[in-house]
Amino acid sequence: MPKLEHENWKGTTGGTPWMQRTLIHWFKHTSLYIPYWCMGWMIPFYMLFGHKGYLASYRFYRRRFGMNSLKAFGYVYLNHFRFGQIIIDRFAAYAGHQFRFEVEGQELFDRLERGERGFIQLSSHVGNYELAGYSLVPEHKVFNVLVFAGETETVMASRARMFASHGVRMVPVCSDFSHVFRLNEALRSGDIVSIPGDRVFGSPRSVVCDFLGGKAKFPLGPFAMASQRNVPLLAVFVMKTGVKSYKIYVRELRGETRADLCQGFATELETIIQKYPTQWFNFYDFWT
Numbered sequence: 001m002p003k004l005e006h007e008n009w010k011g012t013t014g015g016t017p018w019m020q021r022t023l024i025h026w027f028k029h030t031s032l033y034i035p036y037w038c039m040g041w042m043i044p045f046y047m048l049f050g051h052k053g054y055l056a057s058y059r060f061y062r063r064r065f066g067m068n069s070l071k072a073f074g075y076v077y078l079n080h081f082r083f084g085q086i087i088i089d090r091f092a093a094y095a096g097h098q099f100r101f102e103v104e105g106q107e108l109f110d111r112l113e114r115g116e117r118g119f120i121q122l123s124s125h126v127g128n129y130e131l132a133g134y135s136l137v138p139e140h141k142v143f144n145v146l147v148f149a150g151e152t153e154t155v156m157a158s159r160a161r162m163f164a165s166h167g168v169r170m171v172p173v174c175s176d177f178s179h180v181f182r183l184n185e186a187l188r189s190g191d192i193v194s195i196p197g198d199r200v201f202g203s204p205r206s207v208v209c210d211f212l213g214g215k216a217k218f219p220l221g222p223f224a225m226a227s228q229r230n231v232p233l234l235a236v237f238v239m240k241t242g243v244k245s246y247k248i249y250v251r252e253l254r255g256e257t258r259a260d261l262c263q264g265f266a267t268e269l270e271t272i273i274q275k276y277p278t279q280w281f282n283f284y285d286f287w288t
Helices: 016-028 033-048 050-063 071-094 104-112 129-132 153-167 179-189 220-229 258-275
Strands: 099-106 119-123 143-147 168-171 192-196 208-210 216-219 233-242 247-252
Touching: 016 071, 050 216, 071 129, 071 168, 099 104, 099 179, 104 233, 104 247, 119 220, 129 179, 129 220, 143 179, 168 179, 168 208, 179 192, 179 220, 192 220, 208 258, 216 258, 220 233, 220 258, 233 258, 247 258
Parallel strands: 099 247, 119 192, 119 233, 143 168, 143 192
Antiparallel strands: 208 216, 233 247
16 A cells, blocks of 8 residues: 655655566566455555544545534545555556546547647645546647656656657655746647646745645645646546546636636635545645
């Protein structure tokens, strides 16, 4: 299972490289039902000993959805189970498993992808966004995806292999912020930039938005970049709907100011979470 996130989130998938390579090899020869079944029995122990992620998830359902304690506990289990499925699906994709995708808003992506200007595509910690790189494939532009530089070698190598034929270029987050220059250059070249819209990467700048009945801090960077460069901004959510099926939601964000764009993203994210409440994987409290 992956490491759950909290205030000191490291962004690294759990397990040694050997374990991850073994998983990929296993998934080449097995149905997804088997690892799902095994994981279902492991989750109670993970909830018991991975208490930081568990408590954040429990508070999420209690405070943001107003659930009673028993119902919130049940949703924490379902949330952990979905999270495990998402990670399994990711490694299954590395092993060659094919998933079915239904896309709502494909025309928005296609219109911008065929245009001359670059644009920004926002991800978030819901569903399985990485699979968007295997389904929303650009034909005319390069897809520059911001990724955590400390990920394991196995995960990075698998991503690179999967992305190679899909016009996707990974841009690791660097402590000297050189990744920002690479992303700006990509936009100047008319390409696509993919950035998380709900996680601050080192910068303290943020925007406070209305979100799930409270006030939450969202990173200013992606919205400032879109405003400064005057480029379109998409929000993309890839939500699990079945054992081997996903639905992709593509939404275009509009606003006069950076704050307007950020609030628009928060509103779209809230709508998705309300539709898929067990697929929220931001395992820390960022409400003010």
